[in-house]
Amino acid sequence: MFSRLFNSPWFFFGVAALLICVAVASQFQRADVEAPPGDVEDVLSLKEHKPYNVVFILIDTLRADRLSAYGYDRETSPNLEALAQRGVRFAQVESQSSWTKASMASLWTGLYPQRTGVIRFPHALPEDAVMPAEIFQEAGYRTGGVWRNGWVANNFGFSQGFDLYLRPTQSKSRADMRRFAPSSFSLSGTDLDVTISASEFVMGTSGEPFLLYLHYMDVHQYVYSDVSPVYGTDISDIYDSSIHWTDQNVGLVVEMLRVRGLLDDTWIIVASDHGEAFFEHGGEGHARNLYSEVQQVPLIIAPPVSLSPGLVVEERVANVDIWPTVLDLLGLPPLPDAQGQSLVPLIEAAAGLREVPEELVERPLFAQLDRTWGRATSDPDPMVSVMKKDFKMLHRFSEPDRNELYDRSVDPSEQTNLAGSEPKVQAELADEIKQFAKQGVVWDESFEVEIDELNAAQLRALGYVLPAAHQAVEGAKPVAPGVARKPKAWGEN
Numbered sequence: 001m002f003s004r005l006f007n008s009p010w011f012f013f014g015v016a017a018l019l020i021c022v023a024v025a026s027q028f029q030r031a032d033v034e035a036p037p038g039d040v041e042d043v044l045s046l047k048e049h050k051p052y053n054v055v056f057i058l059i060d061t062l063r064a065d066r067l068s069a070y071g072y073d074r075e076t077s078p079n080l081e082a083l084a085q086r087g088v089r090f091a092q093v094e095s096q097s098s099w100t101k102a103s104m105a106s107l108w109t110g111l112y113p114q115r116t117g118v119i120r121f122p123h124a125l126p127e128d129a130v131m132p133a134e135i136f137q138e139a140g141y142r143t144g145g146v147w148r149n150g151w152v153a154n155n156f157g158f159s160q161g162f163d164l165y166l167r168p169t170q171s172k173s174r175a176d177m178r179r180f181a182p183s184s185f186s187l188s189g190t191d192l193d194v195t196i197s198a199s200e201f202v203m204g205t206s207g208e209p210f211l212l213y214l215h216y217m218d219v220h221q222y223v224y225s226d227v228s229p230v231y232g233t234d235i236s237d238i239y240d241s242s243i244h245w246t247d248q249n250v251g252l253v254v255e256m257l258r259v260r261g262l263l264d265d266t267w268i269i270v271a272s273d274h275g276e277a278f279f280e281h282g283g284e285g286h287a288r289n290l291y292s293e294v295q296q297v298p299l300i301i302a303p304p305v306s307l308s309p310g311l312v313v314e315e316r317v318a319n320v321d322i323w324p325t326v327l328d329l330l331g332l333p334p335l336p337d338a339q340g341q342s343l344v345p346l347i348e349a350a351a352g353l354r355e356v357p358e359e360l361v362e363r364p365l366f367a368q369l370d371r372t373w374g375r376a377t378s379d380p381d382p383m384v385s386v387m388k389k390d391f392k393m394l395h396r397f398s399e400p401d402r403n404e405l406y407d408r409s410v411d412p413s414e415q416t417n418l419a420g421s422e423p424k425v426q427a428e429l430a431d432e433i434k435q436f437a438k439q440g441v442v443w444d445e446s447f448e449v450e451i452d453e454l455n456a457a458q459l460r461a462l463g464y465v466l467p468a469a470h471q472a473v474e475g476a477k478p479v480a481p482g483v484a485r486k487p488k489a490w491g492e493n
């Protein structure tokens with residue numbers, strides 16, 4: 001699988017340099033250690049032993065259904081598949097927003113957007129927020145974050161608890177790199193910069209346990225390499241090629257850990273903040289609505305012990321559950337106030353060690369988006385979705401009589417609106433949304449920051465249209481030069 005990397009000379013030199021670097025620096029380490037085989041009971045008892053490292057890989061804008069690890073017919077993700085085969089794959093995962101900042105604030109804190117208050121353009125996590133990195137730091141871990149998405153930059157409160165939190169140095173432009181059309185919104189560098197920074201961080205830890213957060217962006221940016229298969233020329237095909245390229249980066253991170261003898265010391269977690277639409281509901285991109293194509297994301301947890309075969313948790317879970325679960329698996333203190341729950345009971349159930357706990361299956365799961373999040377002068381236009389068992393309701397507060405209702409068990413892409421035909425379900429879900437909306441921000445008040453010109457320039461490079469008044473329009477796609485992108489009106493999906 002890894003040998004696929006070496007079919008491009010440019011890629012070969014880049015990778016070889018990285019691995020030589022890793023190998024030289026690891027001469028005093030054990031080498032070639034694999035995660036040893038074990039069963040779920042071994043995995044669950046790890047917390048009683050030494051502190052284990054955690055590598056948390058966030059692949060921005062990654063739909064679960066485009067991964068071969070999730071049954072997609074293109075081989076887009078051989079390295080994620082390898083992690084899933086020796087770990088735990090969660091088959092149905094809901095993100096908490098389709099906009100990066102709101103989604104990531106929920107993912108890290110285990111709180112829904114309604115409770116974090118991180119809903120609109122200037123909102124940030126306050127000092128009072130307890131972040132997982134702070135818990136790791138308190139427990140004596142070295143903590144590092146490497147990111148290329150300006151919505152998780154330091155000024156929005158995401159750096160809390162990280163010893164090192166940075167955008168990676170941009171390496172020289174590489175001849176094997178491609179992008180969907182020459183883009184007018186190009187983020188400098190590629191995800192290989194994140195991978196190289198990851199290697200440098202691990203080399204610098206000299207034996208201390210570490211938490212490393214890597215936030216990849218090339219799928220969001222439709223960037224790929226000659227080394228990846230070109231599935232076609234359509235934007236949706238290029239998206240798949242970008243996934244393959246990013247998956248190769250995940251493979252490099254795993255290889256770097258293996259060369260340094262750290263695979264049996266490290267938990268590897270792969271997640272995403274939201275998906276991407278390709279006209280399933282009339283538009284492409286994300287951060288405009290809460291349909292399944294922008295909500296369903298992957299989650300893979302590969303422990304330092306290799307399960308054979310890997311486990312699949314079929315029950316529906318949410319990104320707010322990620323850190324309650326990881327902290328539980330590591331035996332670290334829980335996040336205060338978290339609304340997400342530890343998924344350890346579902347892992348045990350998947351292994352046949354217990355029954356599926358009803359409270360984890362019956363609970364409602366929410367997502368939230370303020371559709372005018374980027375318009376400083378517009379009134380909020382909040383929408384909430386609730387998933388309970390197989391039904392999902394979408395509720396837009398500005399149009400309270402226009403709820404949408406879908407049965408995911410027979411309509412996974414949410415094409416048939418059942419509103420009106422299932423009055424009992426609809427009433428139950430409407431009540432869940434009513435209760436949800438009553439919740440306030442968990443901290444004394446939500447926190448806002450000024451977006452300076454440097455930030456604004458970085459966010460523009462992601463494709464977010466930020467005029468002088470910082471009115472962001474949408475998570476826009478790269479477009480060919482000279483092709484004006486007509487921003488859609490918010491109702492126009």
Ligand SMILES: [Zn+2]
Pocket residue numbers: 060061099100101220273274
């Ligand atoms: Zn994102």
